[in-house]
Amino acid sequence: MGRIPFLKWVGGKGRLLPRLGPLLPLSFTGTYWEPFLGGGAMFFFLRPQQAVLSDTNEELIRTYRAVREHPRDVAHAFERLVSKYWSPSGFAEVVKMQPGKMSDFAVAGRMLFLNRTAFNGLYRVNSKGQFNAPWGKYPQPTVLDLLDISLKLDQASNVMYGRTDIRTGDFEWILAGAEEGDFVYLDPPYVPLSETASFTSYAAGGFGPDDKKRLALLCTRLTKKGVRWMLSNSYNEVTKTLFDPATMPGVNHAVITAPRAVAAKSSSRSSVKELVIRNYT
Structure with a gap:
């Protein structure tokens, strides 16, 4: 089958799939959840048999x-x-x-x-x-x-x-239904790398510091329920601290290189580091 995502989305993972693919679980028996759907590149890459896709937009x-x-x-x-x-x-x-x-x-x-x-x-x-x-x-x-x-x-x-249940809603409310054996891919709006780099307002209200803390606490609850999850975000101290393996046992960090997608000139779109956090190995 040819290329699918049908939407171009800032922060979309289409070009990163060759690097993210090896970090995914080898298999999972339950439902696939993606609460920050955007362009849906990961969903279309995995093509799971059962999925809950959601976004606040x-x-x-x-x-x-x-x-x-x-x-x-x-x-x-x-x-x-x-x-x-x-x-x-x-x-x-x-x-x-x-x-x-x-x-x-x-x-x-x-x-x-x-x-x-x-x-x-x-x-x-x-x-x-x-x-x-x-x-x-x-x-x-x-x-x-x-x-x-x-x-x-x-x-x-x-x-x-x-094979899809497509919902509008906040990530915490949506993921309350995740169960043991499920896999969750989390691609929240990026923590901006500079004052001029914030392209995160895809829905009214945005995604602020309190939301990031809620997400970290939710990931801890998911781990306790036996739900595997993977999160990707810009490489930044805020996310590294919230998901520090020292305070969140069982998580591990990986760093990959991502092409920057938004800039006024294509020549200025340099590569940046992407942080990938998982609760499995």
């Missing part, structure tokens, strides 16, 4: 549900937006659309459109949950591009259909 979750159930309708909704709104002024009109008054496949079409027109595919919202990334000045997709997108949507639907 309601438009993102509505998009995944629509693609799972109606991939052709989503493709047609995207194509209509491309033909009518592919320009800076058209982009501004699509941004102003109100997802709460739209069908799921129309929301998904809008998500795909913004994903391919905004700067670097950046999905960013303000404190009111309104999209606020800038126009990216990309050429309009060709017929072949549209066919490729339609194929990706069909492939994604085939992988998700009949």
Whole structure:
């Protein structure tokens, strides 16, 4: 099967899968959980038989549900937006659309459109949950591009259909249902490496210091329940301290190199270190 994630997502793990793959469990018998779904690269890589996929971004979750159930309708909704709104002024009109008054496949079409027109595919919202990334000045997709997108949507639907529970919700509430034998992949919004490097506002409210502490405490509870988990984040002292093996027995740290995905110029996207934390070996 060809490439699937159908969304480009800042912090997405598509290019890191060759390095993350060897760090995954050799197998697991239970459910796969991914509570910070984003582009879903890890889910599409593993293609588990049973999965709970979730995120706090309601438009993102509505998009995944629509693609799972109606991939052709989503493709047609995207194509209509491309033909009518592919320009800076058209982009501004699509941004102003109100997802709460739209069908799921129309929301998904809008998500795909913004994903391919905004700067670097950046999905960013303000404190009111309104999209606020800038126009990216990309050429309009060709017929072949549209066919490729339609194929990706069909492939994604085939992988998700009949084996995924797709939910909107906070990670702690979602993962309360994880049980012994399950595997959880955690890819929370990154701790920024500088004052100008924070591209973490994918949903209103963001992901702050208290959320990071809640996540660390939750991981301790998951370990006690017999749930295996793997977490990836930028290499930073905050995460290293919260998940210190000295205070969280059973965890181990690994460091891999990741290409930086967001920068105004591609030439300035240097590699950075990525911290991977697991409660298994």
